[in-house]
Amino acid sequence: MGLSTTPAGVVLDLGNVLIDWQPALAIAAGVGAVEAQRFLEAEDFDFMAWNHEQDSGRPWADGVAEVRRTHPHWAAHADAYLEHFPASLGEVPGTTQIVRELHDHGVPLIGLTNWSDELYYPYAAPRFEVLRMLDDVVVSGEVKAAKPDPRAYEIAAERSGLPLERLVFVDDKQLNVDAAVALGMDGIVFTDATALRADLRARGLPV
Structure with missing residues (x-):
């Protein structure tokens, strides 16, 4: 999509775009900052890949049980992340205001997040005002499709009522933006609210 074409709607990632996510803070609340860093940087365990399984729909009880079975020395760390998950969440500066402006101008807004439904609905949905300004949120753990799976983007387009090529997608990960662009969406890699x-604005949207 060229910049001369104004998108009809915006699809937004949540984690580290609208909601700050720092897993180290949750893990540290249970086992301390040093141990949290060791866990996240471990050579024998890939926290992000493990977490992605829950984002894709695996129950958290199964995810934690797997750690206990395969990496028992990290079990307390995995438990700490789950138990103290709310401590990992905060607000990304400036993006709530952008969403508010888009919302006030009637621009269709869809969230598309890689997030376990077990953790999203109790801890994020009621806490963050910005989420209530979105028309809908596609939660990967609920729909069993996580970015960069093409199905996740297709579900977001279906929820928006707009074709993929009329949507601009915003995410902090290049991989996820590339997948959106491959499907015909416009894509923006998020760095901060000012750049967003x-x-x-360059695409003609009212912000």
């Missing part, structure tokens, strides 16, 4: 505002 400029990128959206």
Whole structure:
């Protein structure tokens, strides 16, 4: 999509775009900051890949049981992340205001997040005002499709009522943006709110 074409709607990642996510803070709340860092940097365990399984729909009880079975020395760390998960969440500066402006102008807004439904609905949905300004949120753990799976983007388009090529997608990971662009969406790699505002404005959106 060229910049001369204004997107009809915006699809937004949540983690580290609208909601700050720092897993180290949750793990540290249970086992301390040093142990949290050891766990996240471990050579024998890939926290992000493990977490992605729950984001894709695996129950957390099964995910934690797997750690206990295969990496028992990390079991307390995995338990700490789950038990103290709310401590990992905060607000990304500036993006709530951008969403508010888009919302106030009637621009269709869809969230598309890699997030376990077991953790999203109790801990994020009621806490963050920005989420209530979105028309809908596609939660990967609920739909069993996580970015960069093409199905995740297709579900977001279905929820928006707009074709993929009329949507611009915002995510902090290049991999996820590349997958969106491959499907015909416009794509923006998020770095901060100032850059996002400029990128959206360049596309003719009212921010």
